[in-house]
Amino acid sequence: MKRRNFILLSSVASSVVLTGCMPMLLAGGMGGMGMDFTSATNSNPLSSSANDKTFNKALAIPPLLEGENRNGTYHYDLKIQKAQHEFFDNTLTDTYAVNGTYLAPTLKLINGQDVSLNYTNKLDETTTMHGHGMHLPAKMDGTAHQSIAPDARWSAKYRVKQKACTNWYHPHAHEKTAEHVYKGLAGLIIIEDEQSQSLDLPKDYGVDDIPLVLQDRFFDAKGQLHYAPSMHQTMMGYKGDAFVTNGVINPYVEVSAKEIRLRLLNGSNSTVYNLSFSDNRSFKQIATDNSFLESPVVLNSVLLSPGERAEIVVNLEDDLGGSLYLMETRQAKAFLKINVNTKATHRTKVPSVLTRLDKGLVQDATHRRKFVLSARMGQMYINNKSMDMNRVNEVIPLNRVEIWEVHNQKMMMMGMEHNFHMHGTHFMVVERNGSIHNVLENEKGYKDTVYLASGDSVKLVVKMTDYTDKTTPYMYHCHFLEHEDRGMMGQFLVTK
Ligand SMILES: [Cu+2]
Numbered sequence: 001m002k003r004r005n006f007i008l009l010s011s012v013a014s015s016v017v018l019t020g021c022m023p024m025l026l027a028g029g030m031g032g033m034g035m036d037f038t039s040a041t042n043s044n045p046l047s048s049s050a051n052d053k054t055f056n057k058a059l060a061i062p063p064l065l066e067g068e069n070r071n072g073t074y075h076y077d078l079k080i081q082k083a084q085h086e087f088f089d090n091t092l093t094d095t096y097a098v099n100g101t102y103l104a105p106t107l108k109l110i111n112g113q114d115v116s117l118n119y120t121n122k123l124d125e126t127t128t129m130h131g132h133g134m135h136l137p138a139k140m141d142g143t144a145h146q147s148i149a150p151d152a153r154w155s156a157k158y159r160v161k162q163k164a165c166t167n168w169y170h171p172h173a174h175e176k177t178a179e180h181v182y183k184g185l186a187g188l189i190i191i192e193d194e195q196s197q198s199l200d201l202p203k204d205y206g207v208d209d210i211p212l213v214l215q216d217r218f219f220d221a222k223g224q225l226h227y228a229p230s231m232h233q234t235m236m237g238y239k240g241d242a243f244v245t246n247g248v249i250n251p252y253v254e255v256s257a258k259e260i261r262l263r264l265l266n267g268s269n270s271t272v273y274n275l276s277f278s279d280n281r282s283f284k285q286i287a288t289d290n291s292f293l294e295s296p297v298v299l300n301s302v303l304l305s306p307g308e309r310a311e312i313v314v315n316l317e318d319d320l321g322g323s324l325y326l327m328e329t330r331q332a333k334a335f336l337k338i339n340v341n342t343k344a345t346h347r348t349k350v351p352s353v354l355t356r357l358d359k360g361l362v363q364d365a366t367h368r369r370k371f372v373l374s375a376r377m378g379q380m381y382i383n384n385k386s387m388d389m390n391r392v393n394e395v396i397p398l399n400r401v402e403i404w405e406v407h408n409q410k411m412m413m414m415g416m417e418h419n420f421h422m423h424g425t426h427f428m429v430v431e432r433n434g435s436i437h438n439v440l441e442n443e444k445g446y447k448d449t450v451y452l453a454s455g456d457s458v459k460l461v462v463k464m465t466d467y468t469d470k471t472t473p474y475m476y477h478c479h480f481l482e483h484e485d486r487g488m489m490g491q492f493l494v495t496k
Contacts, residue, residue, distance in 0.1 A: 055325075055337035059251040061206035062187060062213070065105045073114040073157070076107050080129065080148070080185065081122040087242075087249055091223040096123060096183035102247035104169065104187025106211055109160045111193035117156040117169075121148040126173060127180050131156060131189065132307060133167030133290055133426070133448045135465075138472040138494070141423055144174035144389060145472055161466060162426075163291045163355065163446070164196030166211075166263045166309045174389060178238070178269050178481035182227045184247070186213060186267050195355055200348050201286065202261040202313065208348075210253060210260065212326070213267040214275075214304075214335055216240035231378040234482040235416065237270035243328065245335045252337040257320040258344035261286070261313050266304035270480035272417055272451070276301035277314065278325035278334070284350050287311035290426035290446035292354040297442040301329060305419040305451040307479035310442070313350050316340045357445065361461045362430050364401040369394065371490075373418045373452070373478060374409040379487055380478065386487025387477070393490035398468050403430075404460045408452035415454025418483060422448055423474040424464065424494070431459035449479050464494040 067074030078099060084092035085102040098104030109115055119129050126149050130142035136158040139146065148154040167189040171180035188211050202208035217240035218226040229238040245251050266273050277283065284296035289309050302310050316324075320343060325334040374381045385393065396402065404427070406420045426446035432438035433456055443450065450458050470493065477489030 055250045055252045055334070057248050057251050059210075059253040059336060060246045060248050062103055062106045062211060062246060063100070064108055064205050066108045067113075067115060073116050074109070075116045075118055077118050077120075078104065078129070079120050079122055080127060082124075083184075085184065085247060087219065087244070087247070088223050093219070093223055093225055094183075095225065096180060096185045098185065098187055102184040103213055104185065106188040106190060106205075107169070108190050108192065108205075111160050111162065111164065111191060113160045115156075115158065115160060118153065119148055119155070120153045121150055124150055125176075126150065127171045127176070127185070128173050129154070129156070129169055129185075130172035130423075131167065131169050132421075133165065133309075134158075134189070135162045135425055137467040138424065138469040138474050141472075141474055142169070143172045143423070143475055147173070160191060162191060164193040165191050165287060165290045165292075165446070166265070166311055167191065167290070168213075168265055168267070168307075168309070170267075172475075175485045178229075178485045179227050181267070181481055182217070182269055183225060186265075188213065188263065188265060190263070196292070199351055199354060201350065202259055202348050208255065208258065208260050209263070210255075211246070211263045211265075212336065213246050213265050214273060215244045215267045216271050217242050217244050229482055234378055234486060235375060237272075237417070237480060238482050239268075239271045243333055243335050250334075250337075252339055254339045254341050255316065256342045256344040257316050257318070257340050258347050259313050259315050259317070259350065260338075261311060262326070264302070264304060264310045264312065266306050266308050268306050270306055270482050272303065272305045272330065274301050274303045274329045275335075276327050276329050278327050281314070281324070283312045283314040285310050285312050285442045286350060286354055288443060288445035289448045291357060293442065293445045294355055294357055295353055296350050299442060302442065303451065305417070305449065305479070306481065307419065307421055307449040308447075308451065317344070317347070357428075359428060359444075361401050361428065361463065362403070365403045365461060367400060367402045368405065369402060370405045370407070371420065371476070372407045372409050373420070373488060375411070375416060375483070375488075380483045382477075382488055382490050385490065387489040387491075389491075391491065392473050392493050394492035396462075396464050396492050396494050398464055398494055398496055400463070402462045404462050405457060406450070406452065406460065407457040408454060410455035417451070417453055418478045418480060418488070419449050419451045420458070420460075420476065421479040422460075422462065422476045424467070425462065427460040427462045429458055430461050433457055468494050468496050470495060
């Protein structure tokens, strides 16, 4: 079936909207000619009534694994497997998953805990499992240097040594990351610490503290996941036409009339999401990739590029009996309908101070490095080099404070969006496009992935702590997965 930008379905005339110069009909219903998976995309609630019946599937909540204590180490047993998942009624889609049928369980880790994430690969092909945002030894990072062959096991064993945050795990197989994630391999890692447990925030997992893995996918005429980017799509982003939230298309969630915390992950391959609510209400961002923000930041929308996370709190105290949508404004489509249908039994109030961050490092920086992201003819480069597993691009002394300048080189004819992700640590964004004043309030927390529009540059304060390894590198790369797989990645060693 031919994929269309214009999806014309007469049955839901009220769903027609025009956004900018790209007409899009965003109906969730099926066309009159049988099942139409490519158009089974997402309703536009801005043009639908309060009785919208399109978002009629309950949101799935990934199961929460708290680990099994074996001699003081918390073990998480995770089987990477082929599966089938019901995105569409009465149709099974072939997927990859961890334990279940799509995505992976949420792992809850406590700061200070010794953990062992035990992966068994039941796929027919080699993969890996990387802890995105995790501060850990390079040998436990789960990159292509820690491949897991079919039927093999691999464990990531380490002590959790970082602040409370929402991280995630996904494959990092050499030139196969994009396809493996696309098929469904991704899960959240929630790290808690004393601070996060004591703050007056919504904390009831799946009830008022809701994880949301946001993705977009192409489905072919048989309802199968279709991973076949053209060169253009590789360059400009492989953007699927169906929004998928925790593995569900057009889901709803039922909540109480109180503050609700959403842990948002942009789990897409290469789509930037600008997230807001359908009534444009404000909300508070409380955490960025790797930590709480020092204080909540009030926003009407939050931009997340692939791999980035944001924890937000939205106040629904006055919304009993009502509904609203979590929207993506660039495409004017919704990820989730939120029905506020029960009275709250307890309430929270976001504190005005959430944490204290170690920020006073800029003046301590003694070394600078520069990273230029560029693309030519479908191949991607950092500093004019494509990824080579056998090349170490950078060697970083332990505990040295450095400034990393990252530039998204503007091409003559076209601009490309990128981001920059670094393994094994977090960084602080201290300058954007030449000024400290351009650093957004909600990127002033610990981050591991930073967005760069075409022509943008950022300065990051970087410090590698705790772990050295003479031979096993960490990686830095663009987290648009098609870009990463086409070479926009490099490797660094941390040495004494
Ligand atoms: Cu990129």
